[in-house]
Amino acid sequence: MTFTKILTGAVVALGLATTAMAEDKTKVGFVYVGPVGDGGWTYEHDKGRLAVEAAFGDKVETVFVESVAEGPDSERVMTQMALDGADLIFTTSFGYMDPTINVAAKFPNVKFEHATGYKRADNVSTYSARFYEGRAIQGHIAGKMTKSNIVGYIGSFPIPEVIRGINSAYIHAKKVNPDVEFKIIWAYTWFDPAKEADAAKVLIEQGADVVLQHTDSTAPQAAAQEAGNVITFGQASDMGQYAPMPRVSSIIDDWAPYYIARTQAVMDGTWSSTDTWDGIGAGMVGIGEISDAVPEDIKAEALAMKAALADGSYHAFTGPLNKQDGTPFLAEGETADDGALAGMNFYVEGIVGDIPN
Amino acid sequence: MDLSAINPVILIAALISAATPILLAATGELVAERAGVLNLGVEGMMITGAICGFIIAVNTGSPALGFVMAAVGGAALSLLFAFLTQVALANQVASGLALTLFGLGLSALMGQSYVGIKPPRMEDVAFGPLGDIPVLGPILFSHDPIVYLGIIIVASVWAVLTFTRAGLVLRAVGENHDAAHALGYKVKRIRTMAIMFGGACAGMGGAYISLIRVPQWTEGMTAGVGWIALALVVFASWKPWRVLLGAYLFGGITQLQLNLQGAGVAIPVEYLAMSPYIVTIIVLVILSADKSRAPGSLGRIFHASQ
Numbered sequence: 001m002t003f004t005k006i007l008t009g010a011v012v013a014l015g016l017a018t019t020a021m022a023e024d025k026t027k028v029g030f031v032y033v034g035p036v037g038d039g040g041w042t043y044e045h046d047k048g049r050l051a052v053e054a055a056f057g058d059k060v061e062t063v064f065v066e067s068v069a070e071g072p073d074s075e076r077v078m079t080q081m082a083l084d085g086a087d088l089i090f091t092t093s094f095g096y097m098d099p100t101i102n103v104a105a106k107f108p109n110v111k112f113e114h115a116t117g118y119k120r121a122d123n124v125s126t127y128s129a130r131f132y133e134g135r136a137i138q139g140h141i142a143g144k145m146t147k148s149n150i151v152g153y154i155g156s157f158p159i160p161e162v163i164r165g166i167n168s169a170y171i172h173a174k175k176v177n178p179d180v181e182f183k184i185i186w187a188y189t190w191f192d193p194a195k196e197a198d199a200a201k202v203l204i205e206q207g208a209d210v211v212l213q214h215t216d217s218t219a220p221q222a223a224a225q226e227a228g229n230v231i232t233f234g235q236a237s238d239m240g241q242y243a244p245m246p247r248v249s250s251i252i253d254d255w256a257p258y259y260i261a262r263t264q265a266v267m268d269g270t271w272s273s274t275d276t277w278d279g280i281g282a283g284m285v286g287i288g289e290i291s292d293a294v295p296e297d298i299k300a301e302a303l304a305m306k307a308a309l310a311d312g313s314y315h316a317f318t319g320p321l322n323k324q325d326g327t328p329f330l331a332e333g334e335t336a337d338d339g340a341l342a343g344m345n346f347y348v349e350g351i352v353g354d355i356p357n
Numbered sequence: 358m359d360l361s362a363i364n365p366v367i368l369i370a371a372l373i374s375a376a377t378p379i380l381l382a383a384t385g386e387l388v389a390e391r392a393g394v395l396n397l398g399v400e401g402m403m404i405t406g407a408i409c410g411f412i413i414a415v416n417t418g419s420p421a422l423g424f425v426m427a428a429v430g431g432a433a434l435s436l437l438f439a440f441l442t443q444v445a446l447a448n449q450v451a452s453g454l455a456l457t458l459f460g461l462g463l464s465a466l467m468g469q470s471y472v473g474i475k476p477p478r479m480e481d482v483a484f485g486p487l488g489d490i491p492v493l494g495p496i497l498f499s500h501d502p503i504v505y506l507g508i509i510i511v512a513s514v515w516a517v518l519t520f521t522r523a524g525l526v527l528r529a530v531g532e533n534h535d536a537a538h539a540l541g542y543k544v545k546r547i548r549t550m551a552i553m554f555g556g557a558c559a560g561m562g563g564a565y566i567s568l569i570r571v572p573q574w575t576e577g578m579t580a581g582v583g584w585i586a587l588a589l590v591v592f593a594s595w596k597p598w599r600v601l602l603g604a605y606l607f608g609g610i611t612q613l614q615l616n617l618q619g620a621g622v623a624i625p626v627e628y629l630a631m632s633p634y635i636v637t638i639i640v641l642v643i644l645s646a647d648k649s650r651a652p653g654s655l656g657r658i659f660h661a662s663q
Contacts (some may be wrong), residue, residue, distance in 0.1 A: 037465060037472055037576035048568040066460075152619070158626075184617045188630045192580040195611075197571045198375060205367055216542055218473065225475070241473030355624035356417040 002170070026267050027053060028259075029086035030064035031077055033093035034191035034216050041190065041216040041236040041253070045092045045115075048255030055260045067191075069109065070095025075155070078103040080329065082110045093190065094159055111271050113256055113262060116161050117344055120273050125230065127258060130279030131161070132168035133309045134251035134287055135212075136316040137302050138233045141249060141290070142210040142296045143173030143180050145231055152203025153184045154196060157247045158356045160344045162214050168316045168350045169212055172305075172351040174350055182351055183208055193219035204230055211246075226317060231293065238288040241254055249302070251290030258284065277338065281310040317341065322349035369496045369609075373504055374570065375609025378403070378562040378579075380507045382586035383593070383600045384514055385558025391518065391595055392551035393531035393654035397453025398438050399559050400583025401460020405566035406431035406560025408464040411476055411574045414564075420479035424503060425565050431560020434460055439549040446658050454556045461577060461617040471574045479503070480568055503565055508601070510558065515597040527551060531652035532658040544659050559583065592641035594649035601642060607637045 002290050012307040030049050034042040049062050063081065068074045074096045081089055084102060088111045091100045098118035104112045104124045112124045120126055142151050151173060155162050164297040166184060173180045183206060185199045192215075200211050200220035204227045211232045213220045224230040224246035232242070234250025258276065278284035287306050290299045308314035316339075319330030330336060347355060382399050389396050409430030414423025430486065432455065441452040484498040518524035527547060529537040534544045566582070567574050585607065593599035614629040622629075 035465060035576035037468070037471055039575060047463070098595070100533065132649050168492050182619070183619045185615055186626050186630065188626075189580070191577070193571050193573070193578040194375075194566050194580065194582065198371075199615050202612070205364065205371075206616070206619045217575050217578070218573060219571045219575065222475070222571050239473075253578075328425065353621045354625075 023062045023339070024091030025059060026056070026088070026263060027084075027086045028060060028062045028263055028266075029078075029081035029084075029089040029095060030062065031066060031068050031074060031081070031089065031091045031093075032066040033068060033070065033095070035066050038066070038191055038216050039218040039237055039239060039241075040234075042297065044237050044253045045090070046256055049257040051256035052185050052263050056263065056267075060263060068096075071099070072098055075099035075103055076114075079106070082107040088113065088263060088271075089092070094157070094161060110190055110264055111262075114272060120275060122273055124169070125262075125272075125274045127252055127274075127276040129284040130316075131176050131251055131253075131285060132164045132316050133279045134285050135165040136172045136309065137250070137287055137305055138212060138249065138307055139169035139172030139174075140176060141233075141294060141298060141302055142212065142231075143175065143177035144301075145294065146173075146177065146180060146210050148207045148209045149177065149179045149181055149210045150207040150209065151180060151182050152200070152206070152208030152211040152244075153182055154199045154203070154211065155184055155186045156190050156215050157188060158186060160342060162277070163347070163355060164341060164344045165212075165214055166195060166345065166351070168349050171321065171348060174228040184351075185351055186356060189217055191216045195219045197223040200224060200232075201227070218242065234288050240288065243289070245293045247288075247291070249290045252286035252288050254286050278355065279309065280306060281312060323347070324349055324351055362530075363620050366380060366492055366495050368612055368616055370499060372605060373496070373500060374608075375612055376604040377507050378565045378570065378582055379586050379607060380511065380591060380601060380604035381503075381560045381562035381565065382583055383589045383604060384507075384597060385512050385555035385562075385598055386586055386590050387593070387595055387597060388514055388518075388527070388558075389548075389551045389555035390590055390655055391531045391652055392527050392548050393534055393652050393657065393659075394442065394548050394552055395449045395453065395656040396435070396438055396456070396555055397450060397587065398435070398456025398460065398550060398585050399555075400579055400581065401457035401561030402431040402556045402559035403432050403460075403566075403579045403583045403586075404464040404577065405434045405460045405563065406573060407563030407579060408468045408471070410564030410645065411471060411567045412467065414476045414568055415471065415474055416476050420477050420568050421502070423476070424561055424570055425432065426514075427560040427564030428557035429560070431556040431558070431563065433556070435552045435556025436549075436560075439552045442658070443545045443549055443552075446660060449656050449658070457583070467578045468574050468576060472576075476568050476572050476574075477574070477581050499631075501569055503561065503569065505647045506561075507663035511597050511601045518597070525614075528652070532652055534654045534657070538661060544661075548659075559586075562586070581649070589637070589641075591651075592638060592645065594647075595644040595648065595652065599644060602644075603637055603641050607633050610636050 031154045032042040036046040091112045092115045094116045100114045116128045196215045197219040200223035221242040231248045232246040238250045315335035317336035319334040320332045321328045321330040406427035410423040410427030413426040414420045441447040479501045488498040490492045589603045610633040
């Protein structure tokens with residue numbers, strides 16, 4: 001046997017060995033809408049990914065692609081991940097909904113998990129967090145703290161998740177401060193620090209002394225800090241580097257337990273298509289520490305609300321509530337069911353302006 | 358609707374500031390394209406400049422030094438492009454795209470420990486009593502030095518291209534590199550310098566976002582401004598003053614639409630959101646109805662033997 005043949009044999013053996021090893025590992029893919037360093041939404045998803053790696057060690061291999069545009073581009077990325085042997089793929093933005101369904105149809109053996117969407121299939125689950133519970137607490141603090149009675153709100157895209165957040169914040173701000181007014185700017189982006197900062201500056205120029213954001217970067221926090229005397233809330237991540245002012249509290253998404261559980265389910269072969277929607281109670285939504293910039297009594301009220309939301313004794317959408325046009329939405333004491341929440345496409349009574357189509 | 362909430366003076370002042378990153382990047386790219394080089398790496402050079410400037414400004418406490426190093430960083434990255442396209446004779450489009458991807462990755466790596474840090478603030482230029490003039494004061498005399506530098510760069514580029522021998526040579530290289538070479542001009546050297554100028558301007562434009570406009574470091578924070586700058590050069594027919602007009606128009610309508618949204622004007626938000634792109638394109642297309650056209654050798658590879 002010549003040396004070359006031995007070498008070829010060795011290479012083939014090595015190749016077989018590595019394939020065999022690769023098959024032992026569960027491969028988990030993540031598709032992100034922003035960069036992992038955005039300090040907000042994508043940052044938290046990536047923390048979840050790292051938690052999966054920490055939990056399973058050598059048994060799992062994770063891959064991710066960041067800053068993937070919503071739409072056709074994401075379909076290409078998911079297809080490539082599936083072709084590369086991913087067993088489970090998390091797609092972490094609302095705009096990946098149809099691409100996820102399309103790619104999942106082509107790869108029936110790969111499991112998909114789409115965040116914040118509502119379309120499912122045999123191999124597509126959906127999961128989201130009840131961010132609106134956190135928005136209720138923010139609204140309460142905002143309504144109590146504002147002196148100008150103008151609260152600015154930077155929206156990303158006019159989808160139910162964002163509209164729900166606006167409504168929830170408004171309802172609770174209005175409850176403690178009947179004069180409060182919301183100014184809403186749609187940025188039409190999840191991540192564009194310069195634009196987010198501009199939107200925050202415009203809101204502040206127009207009198208807002210509280211700025212809520214539903215976009216992913218910390219830019220509005222920086223703009224508020226620059227302006228002074230404006231309070232903000234961390235979005236998706238704690239954004240604690242801007243505490244105690246302007247960031248007075250935050251909504252923190254904690255995806256790690258869910259990601260670990262779902263990866264485990266794939267390993268055990270028990271994975272099935274589900275719809276998960278957890279809130280403060282289950283720990284998927286965390287409330288970042290309320291800073292000293294908030295007076296003690298307001299802080300206590302906010303924490304009481306947090307406890308009530310967590311144990312289910314209070315629902316953020318509790319009647320009586322009317323829609324913006326005055327038609328009844330919820331009767332006295334009635335709470336909104338998940339169907340109504342998931343498809344929410346209207347403002348509640350009192351908010352000025354139209355939702356873009 | 359409450360239009361009184363919009364203060365036109367603040368709006369115009371904000372527009373000038375918002376337009377500066379695009380203006381700087383587009384002016385630099387204009388010089389490179391007039392020399393016949395199509396550098397699609399503007400975005401990559403901007404983001405590299407943004408992090409270089411940020412790191413230096415944070416560590417030295419001097420935003421001015423930050424801007425200098427942002428220009429150096431952008432120019433250094435553009436040297437890579439110059440090497441690929443002028444020495445290795447690689448395709449300019451592919452090299453430019455690669456430069457953007459490389460710049461985004463490199464900046465993310467460099468910036469890992471700079472997330473959440475507040476950079477030192479750059480003071481506005483002190484114009485003394487001029488700043489107190491009603492209306493004109495806040496609009497013209499209340500900006501940071503980079504805003505004025507941007508305008509000076511546009512004016513200088515225009516003057517150099519139009520009135521000087523150096524500008525004539527640069528344009529000759531861009532129009533017909535074979536003829537310029539036959540006349541004895543160093544095509545590669547001139548193009549390399551133009552590329553570096555473009556890189557320096559893009560780097561400063563990026564640093565303007567990370568040091569003044571936002572101000573913070575976030576991965577990928579230029580978010581496509583470089584591509585807008587590239588498009589602007591074409592729509593401005595490779596003319597410096599039109600780049601200025603286009604950048605202000607774009608920045609202005611972006612600001613205006615945010616203001617209108619905040620004031621609750623009853624125009625559908627979708628139209629407002631797309632208006633900056635549409636209005637800028639329409640205005641510049643109308644302007645370019647004259648006989649202006651792209652430099653003759655734009656995007657073509659030059660080798661002395663051909």
